[in-house]
Amino acid sequence: MQKQNYQKILDKTLEEIRAANRHPSLLLHACCAPCSSYCLEYLSGIFNITVFYYNPNITSEPEYRHRVNEMRRFLAEFPAERPVHLVEGEYDPDAFFDQTRSLEKEPERGSRCRVCYQMRLKRTAEEAVRQKADFFTTTLSISPMKNADWLNEIGAALSAEYGVPYLTSDFKKRGGYQRSIELSAQYGLYRQNYCGCVYSRRDGSADTAGTENSMHSAKTGSGVTAAGAEGNPAGPGRENSMADAGTDQWASAESRKNDRSASDNNVICTVTRLADSKTQAQPCVH
């Protein structure tokens, strides 16, 4: 099957919208502020955007709250061309664990991730219907770790089911991912070093310093994330990872079980503290 050029499809859609001289509404599912930054810079002059933060995949509630607070801060500071609103979805990590049962051992980019995309996009499609949005899409494709084919396939299927057009996209194209790193540095955004679920944290943690354990950790050769390597753009006192937060509250018995087994396996966490720009490897404390 011929590979689709999602950027070309997006270009055509945007061209048609501009030619019609209109500003349709877009419900933009967002996983975090860094991934949203470029998407908002790119699209906020064309659409009336509502950001939909729906991420029950994030196992740790403090991490979940930290990411949504960064989202709010970014929206307050970023000079979007048109007003952007934020809607926060339900935080229900048990629903994520229910849907990904038996896929715990899958690697990032494996079949668990497809279920995770489906879950978040389905809820976004439902919300798009509720809001009578003209389009819906997600920021997820900006990550080199995310499968744009799956995202666009799922989006198209949900579009047919719910009757709301999916904005076909692959935001990593045209330097989108690189631009998100620049905007993150400019706004001092918290850039987590794992995707979100307990399994991505476990697998990322199993990497040794100096390897990339998620899209948010740029390859610096030192294990320091791009944000850290670029001179602490997040500002003093802001941590780049909450993986070491002693106050982590696991959302379900299942997550606690998984976390315990990670600890039993002597997994090493890579923890970057931007306050002193040092990366430390230390055993997980759960």
Ligand code: SF4
């Ligand atoms: S690695 Fe990321 S995309 Fe995959 S299941 Fe976990 S949170 Fe979802």
